[in-house]
Amino acid sequence: MKKTYITTMPNHIGAFLKASKCLAELGINITRVSYNKAIDSHTLFIDAEGTEQQLQKADRELTEIGYLQTEKDNRSIVLIEFRIKDVPGSVTSILELIDEFDFNISYISSQENGTEYQLFKMGLFVDDTEKISRFIENAEKLCDVRVIDYKHTERIFDNSIFYNSFVSEIAKKRELTSEMRDSLLINTNLAMQTLDEQGLSPYRTFDSIGKFADMLVSYKGESFIPRITNHQLTADTELILIEPPCGSNTMILRNKEKVLFIDSGYACYKQEMEEILCKILPEFKEMKKTVLITHADLDHCGLLPMFDEIIASERSAECLKAEYNGEDGFREKNPLHKPYINICKTLTEYQAPNPEKIKVLHKGRSDSDVPLVQTGFFEFCDLHFEVYEGKGGHLPGEIVLIDYVNHIVFTGDIYVNIKGFTPEQANYNSHAPILMTSVDTDPELCAVERKAILQRLGSGKWQIFGAHGYKKEYNVNNE
Numbered sequence: 001m002k003k004t005y006i007t008t009m010p011n012h013i014g015a016f017l018k019a020s021k022c023l024a025e026l027g028i029n030i031t032r033v034s035y036n037k038a039i040d041s042h043t044l045f046i047d048a049e050g051t052e053q054q055l056q057k058a059d060r061e062l063t064e065i066g067y068l069q070t071e072k073d074n075r076s077i078v079l080i081e082f083r084i085k086d087v088p089g090s091v092t093s094i095l096e097l098i099d100e101f102d103f104n105i106s107y108i109s110s111q112e113n114g115t116e117y118q119l120f121k122m123g124l125f126v127d128d129t130e131k132i133s134r135f136i137e138n139a140e141k142l143c144d145v146r147v148i149d150y151k152h153t154e155r156i157f158d159n160s161i162f163y164n165s166f167v168s169e170i171a172k173k174r175e176l177t178s179e180m181r182d183s184l185l186i187n188t189n190l191a192m193q194t195l196d197e198q199g200l201s202p203y204r205t206f207d208s209i210g211k212f213a214d215m216l217v218s219y220k221g222e223s224f225i226p227r228i229t230n231h232q233l234t235a236d237t238e239l240i241l242i243e244p245p246c247g248s249n250t251m252i253l254r255n256k257e258k259v260l261f262i263d264s265g266y267a268c269y270k271q272e273m274e275e276i277l278c279k280i281l282p283e284f285k286e287m288k289k290t291v292l293i294t295h296a297d298l299d300h301c302g303l304l305p306m307f308d309e310i311i312a313s314e315r316s317a318e319c320l321k322a323e324y325n326g327e328d329g330f331r332e333k334n335p336l337h338k339p340y341i342n343i344c345k346t347l348t349e350y351q352a353p354n355p356e357k358i359k360v361l362h363k364g365r366s367d368s369d370v371p372l373v374q375t376g377f378f379e380f381c382d383l384h385f386e387v388y389e390g391k392g393g394h395l396p397g398e399i400v401l402i403d404y405v406n407h408i409v410f411t412g413d414i415y416v417n418i419k420g421f422t423p424e425q426a427n428y429n430s431h432a433p434i435l436m437t438s439v440d441t442d443p444e445l446c447a448v449e450r451k452a453i454l455q456r457l458g459s460g461k462w463q464i465f466g467a468h469g470y471k472k473e474y475n476v477n478n479e
Contacts, residue, residue: 002031003055004186005046007067016044022061026054034193045189078132082120083144091120093142098124101135166206170213174347183346191339208431213347215428216268219245224272227422228280231463231471234382234406240280241471244269246428247348248300248467251410252280255381261291262410263467264303266348273303292361292378294412294467295398296320296329298344304353313375313389314364315397323352330396334441364397365389371445371452372400383408388456390414393446394439400453407462413439415450420470429468 007019016035023030023046032047048055062068084090091110098105104125110118126132139145167185170176176184192205219225227243233253240252247265250273259281265273277284292311293300296319304310304320312320315330323329331341344350362376372388378401379385385401385408392398394413401410421429429439440446457476464472 001052001055002047002049005048005058005062005068006182006185007044007046007062018065019044019046019062019067022065023048023050023058026050026058026061028054028058034189043189045186045193078126078147079121079123080136080139081146082122082139083117083146084120085143086116086118090118094120094122094139097135097138097142098122101131103132103135166210170210170347173213173217176346180346184343187339187342187346191343194336194339209343212343212428212431215246215431216266216347219269219424221272224269226276227470228276229470233408233463237381237383239465241465242273242276243422243425243468243470244273245422245424246299247302248297248413249465249469250303251465252277253380253383254281258381259287259290260380261289261307263293263300263412264291264306266299267302267305267350268348270303270306274306294400294410295395297331297395297413298341298348298350300412300467301353302348302350304357305351307353308357310353310358311361312358313397313399314360314362315389316399317355317358317360317397319397320352320358321355324355330441336438337441361387361399365391371449372456375399382406385410388453390449391445393442393444393449395441398449402453402456404458407457407460409453409457409462409464411453411464412467414446415453415464415472416466417464417469417472420472421468425469 016033020030028048028050030046031049032045034045035043048058050058059068082091082094084094105122108120108122110120124132124135136145136147167181167188170184171181174180188206188209191209195205224244226245227241229241229243231239231241233239237253237255240254242250242252244250244265247269248263250264251262253260253262274284281287288309289307290309290311291304291307293304293316296312296316301320310320319329328338329341332338361378365373365375368391371391371393373391374386375389376387377385378387383403384405385403388400388402390398390400398412398414400412400414401408403409418426454474457474459476462474462476464474466472
């Protein structure tokens, strides 16, 4: 059994040793440790593996020695500005007072400004509001003092309890449960550690996660305004393309009374999408709803629980079933992608669909060096598709549908019309590459697959529908 401990380490020599001995004496193996003093000088993450009984005992012992964070933890950072005369030794009396009150300093910043005073900013780690009040009273006898609300400054001053502050702000906006909050905390740290080990700025991680969370919230309710367009594919079949500000497109194929959905967006927009779908299809709630997914990424599968039947490739079905059973999906098996995907699942409230609803399209591709392998056929009224499965450049189980008669292509995320993004879509799609290093499982392979799609198209004018962005009109002239 595995568990991640979010521990509050005292900032002194031997702190980690004490926790390590506690776990070792219980026979628990430490499988991962993450600590970065530049980001958070007290929070340390420990992945541990042991029996349920061993881990329960570790819970009690780590709590007793004050290493586990609790909701009753009232610690915070107070940023204070001291107006001190610009002469040698002037800050000494302030430092002596800080030492007298036994405060830890988490941040110091000061520089001359052309006057006879310097403004010293100091972040003090505080666990007693009454104590800080008494400190300020004493400090005011030495110099002018001003308390600054660090949350509204441009820089990150709180580097002692940064993770908690960062996650708490997001949790308030998304109304997360304590369990979801812990998941966000752990995976934020995992994302930071993964990118930091590649030499990438850890603060860029937090910036992207924060902006992604803000984006999800900003498009809720009346602000959820997708671009909706109609495309006549044949005399009797039309396609309704719904492009949300963030998340995958949802496409609706409609031929008289028959309807097929292709892909769906994030789970957090269920209410907004349901209202839109009911306007387009007044019978939506009562009708049998069938959806085909191009691949099993969560921004394509968030609304699957709304549907009665889910058509998927063999490997996509395998991924969804694993997630339903609480196991890692294909993305989580990639260490570079796992933290971001888990963050997305938490923030978008993703739930895998019941496997009983899944209908496997046909047997998946066998081993082959060919980037796209034809695995079968799929028909919807007067549309007749050849189905190709990619080698997993974007994600294992990815499929492409090509109608050679009507010159229609559904490409999922292997090929998307980047130039056809709305500004909102472009902004959304800028964050995943930062947090995952690439949206593709194998970027080079995906580029080969993308090229292979275009090579399979015969002469004439084609309509290409990717899973993000507007339709791409593509002309093949073989003359």
